[in-house]
Amino acid sequence: MKKIYLHPLPVRIWHWINALGFIILILTGAQIRFVDSMGLMSFETAVQIHSWLGFILLINYFIWLLYYVLSGKLFKIYIPPFWRPIEFIKKSIKQAKYYGYGILIGDKNPHHPSPENKFNPMQQISYLMIMVVLIPLQIITGLILWDPQLFSTLSSLMGGIQIVSLIHTFLWIFFSAFIIVHFYLATLGHTPMAHIKAMFTGYEEEHENH
């Protein structure tokens, strides 16, 4: 069994803050939206928690960004090798085949994570989108909704507050579904808890025989 130090401490801290934050944001978001039919907490409390957490995750996002930019890993880990597109697509298809078919018949995971090449092609493309497009978009739209007057220029640039709200809501829907799938995929290590444990310890175990 080989142990690879896959998740450095700042990333782990960021991840777990993000994970908890996301879940609570999704829940308080639902409470705000379904104020008439959900009874988790009052509207005011939901908004306050949502706003506080929004800002915490905003700072948290910058921890992530700063870490990856300063460590220079952003490019290596998150940017797919667009200069080798065919190979990348082939690898992606292979990875998809693995999750859809190979994993069922006991094939090996074609991707072997390393600190330099942490994500499989599908993860890479999804996390790039999430971390560079969707989360910033959710942060920006969240900020606008947090104080529509302060960010009114930004709001009108985006086509009005209805559009802003629409984007924020769409992403809320997406993240809600994503987090379920994300959690499931996290259980698909060599043991169900393998990836999750790694996210705490930083060390991913790789079974040679698996």
Add this chain to the structure above:
Amino acid sequence: MRAIIIVGLVIMCFLISYQVPLKEAFSDDTKSCLRCHAISTLKKTTEKGDSISLFVDSKKFEKSVHGAMDCSSCHPNITLKNHPVPKKIYSKADYTKEFSSNCLNCHSKDTLMKNKAHGELVKSGQIYCSECHGYHYIGSLKDWKNKVSFNEYCMSCHKFDFSKTLPSKEKISLRVNEEEIKKSVHGKFQCLVCHDDFSKVKHPIYNFKDKRQYRTEMTRICTKCHTDEMLKKNPAHYALTKTASCIECHGAHGVKSAKVVKSLPENQYCLSCHSRPLSMKMQTGETLSVQVKENEILNSAHKKLKCTECHKEFSTTQHPVRKFASINDYRAKAKDICNNCHQDAVKKYDTSIHAEAYKKGNPRSPECIKCHDYHKVTYISKDKQAGSELCISCHTESGKAFKLSVHQKAILDGKQNAPNCVSCHNSHDVLPTNIAKLEDSCIKCHKDSKVTHSKWLWNPPIRLSSFVDIHFKSASCASCHTNTDKAVFLTLVEKSKGKPIKEEDIAKSLNIDVKEVRNKIDQNKDGKVQQEELWQFMNLMKDKAKSNLAGRIDVLNANDAHKIESKDKAIKDCAYCHNPNSSFKVKVEINKEGAKPVKLETDSKVLNSAYAIPNISDFYVLSLTKIKVLDMLFILALLGGIAVPIGHITLRILTAPIRRKKREGK
């Protein structure tokens, strides 16, 4: 005691009477009466204190038309058997009234009514026979008529205080003060000089409708001598004769030389006529009083002004005759007078909803005079309640609502900064409430309202006033500070500038009549705008101009906005608005030029429709305006998210034997 005196008197009368020579011509009846009543000092004092002489001069009586008649003919109730008895008489007037009824025993009412004028007098019951004709010495009327002067003849009746009631219920006194005539410029005239249709045998009866007609008719008498040609010598006076009747200024009988001294101070010069109850007639037939009460001017803000400073076309030499279509027309033109000095106020007024309504011919709409009056113009009243009452006299419902407010309480408590109507709505530039920016008026007094709101109305982690701003922008103050029904108003605006698109503009761009605009929105004319109708209309409008619906939360009934509650009763529950299940009504609001907007009841589901995204693009109230279809999408996404692991796990369970085999095979 009284009885002893009476008995004593009777005995004395009898003793003395035998010494008084009585004419044989008198009947025994008369003789026996005169035994006492020939005593010149015989009199009676009424209960009221009047003295009635009981003396009858036998010589004079004999010469009278009734000389040959027995006393009992006129005094039927008195005989020697019952006389003298102590008869209680309250007053001379009572006695006159009672006694005059005896005349009617011989002079039947029909005979008395033959002469119309006399008949009127008898019918009126204001004067009794003996007041004109006397008691015992009634002479021959024919002889009297021949002998008497014209004035004496007329005055014999008209000296009495009697009057005539016209159909208009106005009263004209018919009493003529002879002394007044004597002192007048017509002092030497006989009545008939002016009243030439009257004579000793003719007494026409006029049936004037009202005093105005009476004055006009009487003026004709004057113009017989004072001809137009003569009057034209003084143009101001001539012009005046065309607007006012002579007697309004000169009086009827006490005609004095009304030459108004031109050296009088100007106001006094004008008031020498205008202090009288003059009026002018409009082309519609309405009459307008042009009387000016001096004390009103002296108590007004204009007390130092001369009349001609406002009434520029008039002077001591000029008095043009003006014609006005109606009182409304007159009042509209009066605004120009105010504008000479108060340009700012008039300019502001011209932008107001009042001016617009006035232009459109709303007779209740105010211009300068309706609020400031003609000459009463007062300083701005410090009495806030009184200031409000002026507005409330028309805006009754708003007034009722205001009286329930904390502001009214502040007025009653005498608070210096308590607001009344004009504090928020302005006095002259009163704008339609949807464009008046009334929130600014609130903030004018509640200067620290942003700070006080941001104490609780903020979004963590940073307390920003802009968060208060957005709430102030989206909801009226009254939305939270009144306990009334609320609504979301969706105003049709130009998308880029946010400027309201007026009903007239819509009609123009759709090439339809203004009245049709409403039907263009509410196509099935059921009085409610359904979702489809609104979006169809918005599509139609978008083809013509980039339009959008701007939203705001406000009280459903505008009058309720006046019912501002005390601070502790204000709504602080965010979920009151931020709730898709709020009971807010939705109204589509179409502005109108200078008038209250058209408000159309609308299906509240429009706020939650996906079509709201392009059409109500700038109105967003968390939860309240949520797009409901996205809720479905959320559920689907959750189900999808859950389905992935379940599906995958199922497949993994199903394929477990394959993997086992593969492992074992290895």
